[in-house]
Amino acid sequence: DSGVTQTPKHLITATGQRVTLRCSPRSGDLSVYWYQQSLDQGLQFLIHYYNGEERAKGNILERFSAQQFPDLHSELNLSSLELGDSALYFCASSVGAEPYGYTFGSGTRLTVV
Amino acid sequence: ELKVEQNPLFLSMQEGKNYTIYCNYSTTSDRLYWYRQDPGKSLESLFVLLSNGAVKQEGRLMASLDTKARLSTLHITAAVHDLSATYFCAVDPRIQGAQKLVFGQGTRLTINP
Numbered sequence: 001d002s003g004v005t006q007t008p009k010h011l012i013t014a015t016g017q018r019v020t021l022r023c024s025p026r027s028g029d030l031s032v033y034w035y036q037q038s039l040d041q042g043l044q045f046l047i048h049y050y051n052g053e054e055r056a057k058g059n060i061l062e063r064f065s066a067q068q069f070p071d072l073h074s075e076l077n078l079s080s081l082e083l084g085d086s087a088l089y090f091c092a093s094s095v096g097a098e099p100y101g102y103t104f105g106s107g108t109r110l111t112v113v
Numbered sequence: 114e115l116k117v118e119q120n121p122l123f124l125s126m127q128e129g130k131n132y133t134i135y136c137n138y139s140t141t142s143d144r145l146y147w148y149r150q151d152p153g154k155s156l157e158s159l160f161v162l163l164s165n166g167a168v169k170q171e172g173r174l175m176a177s178l179d180t181k182a183r184l185s186t187l188h189i190t191a192a193v194h195d196l197s198a199t200y201f202c203a204v205d206p207r208i209q210g211a212q213k214l215v216f217g218q219g220t221r222l223t224i225n226p
Contacts, residue, residue, distance in 0.1 A: 002155065033213065043201065043216040056213055090155065102146070102214065104156040 003027065004093050004105035012111045018079040021108045025072055025093030031055075032074040033094075033102070034066060038087040049074055050096075081112045115140045115206045119217035127225055129191050134220045136185040136202035144205035145185045146214065147176050149198045156201065160187075192224045 003026035013019055025032050034046040036059075045058035049068035060066075063081075068074040078085060088109050092102040116139040126132050136145070143164055148156040160169045162178035162185060169176050173196065175188045185202055199221045203214040 042218050043203075045213040045215070048213060058213055088153075101161070102158065104148075104158075106155045109153075 002103045002105060004029075004091060004103050006089075006091055006105035006108050008108060009106065010109050010111075012113060013081060015081055015083060015112055017081050017112075018077065019081065019110065021076040021078070021089050021091075021110075023074045023076070023091035023093075023105060025074070025091075026103050029093035029095050029103070030072065031094045031096065032068055032072070033092045034060075034074070034076050035090045035092065036087045037090060037107075038084075041087075043090075046076070078110070083112050086110055086112045115142075115204060115215045117202060117204050117215050117217040119200075119202060119220050121220060122218055123221050123223075125223045125225065126189075126192055128193055131191065132189050134187040134189075134200055134202075134222075136187070136217055138183050138185075138204045138215075140206060141180070141183070142204045142207055143178075143180050144207065145178050146203045146205070147185070147187055148201045148203065150201065150219070151198050159200075189222075194224050194226060197222055197224045 005024040007022045030051045033048045037043045046060040047066050048056040052068050063079050066076045088107045090107045092104045118137045120135050145162045147159040150156050160176040165180040167178045173190045178185045199219045201219045203216045
């Protein structure tokens with residue numbers, strides 16, 4: 001157990017729907033990073049939050065949004081889902097605002113049908 | 114834009130043999146990470162290389178970093194079946210405000226008895 005908790009582990013949903021993925025960082029970590037892993041795009045950085053504030057955005061679609069709450073857990077919201085959104089979504093956490101010492105969660109496998 | 118390229122992308126080798134995975138990146142950075150991923154699983158941190166000439170070893174794996182050549186290598190010595198996995202390198206571009214890792218495509222390593 002890495003200490004980074006992601007729920008749910010698996011999610012199957014229909015096109016056009018909206019889902020929320022949740023991530024609880026390791027105790028003491030202030031940063032949460034979200035990544036998408038798909039066969040065609042590989043591992044792509046989506047977004048980074050540090051202590052509740054958005055710090056950086058990567059290749060995140062406008063249909064996707066995220067936030068980090070005061071208790072430091074983070075949620076990734078995916079809406080108007082398309083077949084191509086099917087992927088593994090990972091979050092990672094680290095103590096500071098730099099990605100040194102990332103710890104990855106076990107991921108949420110999203111399947112859009 | 115930072116690009117990270119690994120080669121080979123697929124590697125099938127016999128137990129007991131030695132081989133090297135290469136990771137080239139396109140812009141200056143002195144922070145490079147190696148991860149291991151088993152099928153459907155999370156990413157496990159293997160090595161963190163933080164300076165030019167850094168070399169780290171753990172068991173049958175050894176990683177090195179040449180920041181001038183923008184090249185890192187992951188060397189496998191006397192491979193065993195348990196090392197079968199996908200290996201990723203990732204580079205921290207150290208761009209202020211862009212705290213993220215840029216991953217290579219991954220090298221799928223299969224070790225046959």
